Amino acid sequence: MDNHNKMDEQLRNLDKDIQWSPRGQQRVRRRVIHNMNQTTHPLRSLFKKWLIPTFSILLFAAIITTLVLSEVTDQKIADDSGQNGQHSTHIVSGDDQENASDENDNNDQNHSKPDHSTQHRHNNNGGEKPATNESNKTDSAQSDDTESQKQTLTQDDILAVVKRQMDTDLNISLPSTLPLNDGNHLTATTSSDATSYNVTFYEHTEPIPINNKLLFSDKNPAHVIARLRVQQYDNQAKADEAIGHEIFSESGGKEVDLGPGTTGYQDGAAGSLFTSWNVGRWALSVKTSTNNSETGLAYARKTVQYLNEKALPIPKPHGFAHLDPENNSTRIKWQKGKTVYTIDQTNDPDTSLTIAVQFK
Template sequence: MKKLLFTCMLLSFSIISACSDKEETVPNKSQEEQQQPKMTNKPQEERQSHANQQEPPKTNKGNTVASNTQAGALKNIKDQLKTNLPIILPTELPITKGTFLTATTKAEANQVEVLFFESKEYLPINDRKLKNSQTATIIARLVVKQYPNAKEANEQISFENFSQNGGQKVDLGYNIKGYQDAGAGSLWTGWNEGRWALATHTRTDNSEAGVKLAKQAVQFLETHMLPIPKQNGFAHVDVYKSGNLIVWQDEKLVYTLDSIKEPLKALEIATGFYH
């Protein structure tokens, strides 16, 4: 009987020891499982941090990215103006081969101004480098101003009917007659094409240059169209590259092109506004 009791007590002690060992090993397994997610989260956090470092820098709100195409640059210019005026921009501008089109812009309630540049490198619209003449070259300046009504806008146009003004006639080719008028050392050769009044300027001691430029302009406009003005437009081109000016009306808007050195290039830029 004592032997049986001792055997039972020994068996009970073994069972209790086994249960105690099992209870001690379970927490270790649970703790190991709890640590497992922490080990997997760390690489994810490192990957996320690395991904954030790879994000491209944001562009400045003050300008737009440069474009290697004229269409892209002109779209950026239009977007940058942020104006409610119903203006149009040229479809393209004559720029030197290997350069890129860019600009600076200003916008007010009733007026916008665009200074077009050609640059040897990609430059965003309104980039600070454009203030440095060594970085980019001015192509032209465009100013578009809105007047209270079409009548006031039309008063800004120096339209002339040269055939009625008189003057010495000169044949400019393509059945177009020019009329010369001299005064104060200057010689003007003027003619009309549709709603446009055009004139070349030279000095009286270099009269043939004025006629030559007028003939070149007439020939150029045989294959290129100026924008259709509503109501009129005028173009003054200068032999000495100092007073090229093109202005036309579009209802209440008046477009002005200046700061263009080459007279024929001034006409070419204006034809880019034809739609």
Template sequence: MKPLMRIFIPTFTIILLSACSPNSDAENATNDNKLPAVEVESDATQDPTAHESNQTNPEMTQAEVIEAIKTDLKTNLTKLLPSELPLQNEKYLTATTTSDESHYEVVFYESNEPTAINHETSADGQIIARLHAQKYESKQEADEQIAFENFSELGGQPIDLGYGITGYQDAGAGSMWTSWNEGRWAIATHTRTTDGEKGEELAKEATEFLETHTLPIPKPNGFAHIDVYQSNNRIAWQNENVVYMLDEVKDPMIALEIVTSIE
């Protein structure tokens, strides 16, 4: 192996060489040419046809993603969103949104990699939940969407759900409902008559959960329909002539977890 040779060049020589180097102008030109590339990338993220948020950082928390969703909604309605959504390990939260002055809708997805809000691949993920809000012409029209019921007045077989709450069971056409009221909320579980005990179990589980978790305050009313078979869970409530609804959630207890985190 040849011994390494150390070469010492005086500083002023390096300066002269640098000043005289024919590559200096070329390098400056190369650096100048890099600037427009950055600008083009920035413009692409703001492409109005894509209508996507620039939030793709894998380090973003759920709270930051949800705040980005809220910013993306262009509406005159009060923007209510969950503060937390259930995600599997190593999954990321994303969403698609639509909105106008009297309506908005957010579909939450979990994706395998960080995905911008309203990106063309956002909807490729697994749906977690959908939240939509709609303003009606009158409070009466909004009332009709809720169809609030006082189950103690409707009758049915009374059943103790615990915590001083009485539910009422009613069956017909192969279905069984266990229904009860909590404040201005009307809540009902659905099952088949052949699985009647499962509806009662779900009602008791929901009652226990709601002892430590608070549903949104309705003005005036709200309803929750939760299904043993995870097929048609819907939770809706009024704010005068605006109706908010959460659906597209398979697990009824997760639906309650999400709606009680809305703020």
């Protein structure tokens, strides 16, 4: 209040020398009072001028920082969740891995095998019958096959599974047993269509499911025992031509004694020597090099003796065994009407003969 009184006194003294209009005096008085208020409240002025803007900037920075930290935290949580999810897909039991592998193998078989059953899904009106039940039966059979291979590994069981893996209109005929090294397990790959089927037999120290993808890969650890190919031809003439049966007594050649009641004929051509003979409906020929004639003759006599104890399948009408003890080109073929059976890809002719005599 003292300050205001002093200011009023000063204003009144000014009136002595200067003539002020009431309006001008009022205006000047308000200005002076305003300046006095500004001077008497410096903290308030400082607060308005600096503190409020500074506080606003700090608040804005805090909001931005909070948002950034929130985004980083959410991203880290998402990454951790993704990593945990990836690890969890690999933490499975051995049985689960084996089941998953078997399911993939069965799926591969379903895609690789042609569906010939569709040829019989037409009714008299030309419509198609639903294939759902047949598909379910196929899936169920394949699942049963995989399970049976896990539980049992006898050759009878494996050969039964091989038959179920093929879809053909032909009657499937397989050898009753196959020669395996001690401790090895039998497995196979198969393919088929309406008029043919193929089976490649393998052996390995560990059980491998039939048609497992490992058997089709470059890293296949199993060893081939033999391949069986069965083909039905359009007519008898083509089937006969595929056999190529010969009667060697009519073809000429040097006669050789192969054992009691068996005469063979030796004939050479292009560096190869053939020791050949007929027994029943079969023609058999042993191939060696011309400078190894004794080996051919010895193996022919050994084969005659073996077949006196074991019988080859009865062909209708003919069969032909091309035996090669020096190379891996042995082929044994026989026919049942228009259907021709071929055994090849063996390591030696003994294996081919051992498999052939297992057919009924």
